[in-house]
Amino acid sequence: MPPAKPKAIVLLSGGLDSSTCLAMAQEQGFAVYALSFDYGQRHQVELAASQRVARALGAAQHLILRVDLRPIGGSALTADLEVPKGREPQAMAQGVPITYVPARNTLFLSLALAWAETLQCSDIFIGVNAVDYSGYPDCRPEFIQAFERLARLATRLGAEEGTDFKIHTPLIKLSKAQIIAKGAELGLDYGLTHSCYDPTPPGLACGQCDSCLLRLKGFAEAGLKDPLPYA
Amino acid sequence: MPPAKPKAIVLLSGGLDSSTCLAMAQEQGFAVYALSFDYGQRHQVELAASQRVARALGAAQHLILRVDLRPIGGSALTADLEVPKGREPQAMAQGVPITYVPARNTLFLSLALAWAETLQCSDIFIGVNAVDYSGYPDCRPEFIQAFERLARLATRLGAEEGTDFKIHTPLIKLSKAQIIAKGAELGLDYGLTHSCYDPTPPGLACGQCDSCLLRLKGFAEAGLKDPLPYA
Numbered sequence: 001m002p003p004a005k006p007k008a009i010v011l012l013s014g015g016l017d018s019s020t021c022l023a024m025a026q027e028q029g030f031a032v033y034a035l036s037f038d039y040g041q042r043h044q045v046e047l048a049a050s051q052r053v054a055r056a057l058g059a060a061q062h063l064i065l066r067v068d069l070r071p072i073g074g075s076a077l078t079a080d081l082e083v084p085k086g087r088e089p090q091a092m093a094q095g096v097p098i099t100y101v102p103a104r105n106t107l108f109l110s111l112a113l114a115w116a117e118t119l120q121c122s123d124i125f126i127g128v129n130a131v132d133y134s135g136y137p138d139c140r141p142e143f144i145q146a147f148e149r150l151a152r153l154a155t156r157l158g159a160e161e162g163t164d165f166k167i168h169t170p171l172i173k174l175s176k177a178q179i180i181a182k183g184a185e186l187g188l189d190y191g192l193t194h195s196c197y198d199p200t201p202p203g204l205a206c207g208q209c210d211s212c213l214l215r216l217k218g219f220a221e222a223g224l225k226d227p228l229p230y231a
Numbered sequence: 232m233p234p235a236k237p238k239a240i241v242l243l244s245g246g247l248d249s250s251t252c253l254a255m256a257q258e259q260g261f262a263v264y265a266l267s268f269d270y271g272q273r274h275q276v277e278l279a280a281s282q283r284v285a286r287a288l289g290a291a292q293h294l295i296l297r298v299d300l301r302p303i304g305g306s307a308l309t310a311d312l313e314v315p316k317g318r319e320p321q322a323m324a325q326g327v328p329i330t331y332v333p334a335r336n337t338l339f340l341s342l343a344l345a346w347a348e349t350l351q352c353s354d355i356f357i358g359v360n361a362v363d364y365s366g367y368p369d370c371r372p373e374f375i376q377a378f379e380r381l382a383r384l385a386t387r388l389g390a391e392e393g394t395d396f397k398i399h400t401p402l403i404k405l406s407k408a409q410i411i412a413k414g415a416e417l418g419l420d421y422g423l424t425h426s427c428y429d430p431t432p433p434g435l436a437c438g439q440c441d442s443c444l445l446r447l448k449g450f451a452e453a454g455l456k457d458p459l460p461y462a
Contacts, residue, residue: 159368
């Protein structure tokens with residue numbers, strides 16, 4: 001029998017980036033424990049995509065945790081603010097977008113850390129990206145490093161056993177086109193994933209929100225066709 | 232009209248420590264936004280205590296967020312492990328207790344940080360204590376400092392406006408007796424609070440779990456009588 005693979009937790013939204021991140025964790029030899037969140041996001045279609053991806057890629061386990069962020073407010077993804085459409089990349093790059101969810105990656109990494117302690121594993125993957133378009137403060141390398149430091153101090157594993165948690169960010173320096181090329185190379189079917197902030201009519205991506213526009217641009221630059229249906 | 236008080240978020244479990252912490256935040260001149268969590272803890276009586284305390288002390292708002300930690304497992308407070316009874320203080324002080332919830336304070340502070348961004352406030356109070364008995368890695372001053380550093384990097388307020396979040400820990404160096412004396416001085420009715428890990432029969436504190444024993448010892452040392460009914 002071959003030795004058991006080391007475990008890693010992968011934060012999985014069901015989007016293009018996190019799904020590619022999961023495939024890359026597997027490529028690195030990890031048994032993947034996928035973690036998704038039901039945080040009152042407007043489109044439950046995201047969670048369905050995460051389930052498709054976790055199943056298709058053979059995750060060892062897939063946990064969906066309920067964390068209701070709606071009472072906190074402050075984001076177009078959980079509240080009733082309008083999602084911007086048809087923006088140029090330059091406009092997207094100005095400041096923090098209204099789709100920013102306050103402290104989201106801090107919260108999601110905290111929950112991944114709690115599960116990591118229970119599983120006795122010290123590797124966590126998150127598909128953050130600081131290149132193509134960000135504006136999200138909690139996607140920067142300095143944030144990730146600060147979280148690694150916190151994780152060692154915050155846990156029994158870190159405090160008693162000196163475990164150093166590693167937050168893997170394999171996408172952080174890749175362009176969207178490079179991410180897509182990498183996933184395609186690993187055989188990921190992007191038809192399983194979901195990116196649109198505003199899928200209307202249901203089942204179709206709008207093709208106009210920031211997320212759709214960046215996705216389509218990425219496929220074009222990678223010389224590949226997006227298998228998703230668009231409105 | 233007097234100027235509006237600055238806002239502060241106070242993590243409130245409804246226990247003796249966090250309730251005293253809330254009273255101390257008010258003493259420092261803050262308008263208090265109390266934050267509690269329904270995380271699948273075995274005793275919903277904790278949440279009822281938090282509601283009594285928030286109301287009695289006049290919190291500006293009290294939010295109870297649902298975060299289901301049960302699927303993660305790993306703690307006697309959320310899973311079906313036995314709560315130790317009748318332990319000596321020396322035994323309690325050995326290592327991390329089984330009532331430790333993995334990464335709990337990291338998670339709770341993350342949610343407080345999310346709400347702080349929405350409220351545009353930069354002060355958060357948490358009633359951690361590192362003296363009488365701890366064993367919890369996420370109650371240490373170095374953990375709190377690491378979280379403050381993370382908060383500045385993790386948020387729009389920190390990244391764009393240079394906001395320095397302050398995590399206040401007014402109880403961190405106080406003994407249980409000193410905490411109780413302080414709360415009594417501020418007029419806090421400890422009959423509203425709840426400490427027992429295993430309240431059986433319902434409505435009565437067991438008097439035997441670590442939490443009850445420390446509480447009773449604290450009242451005795453403060454020369455005060457605990458108004459709670461015990462089994």
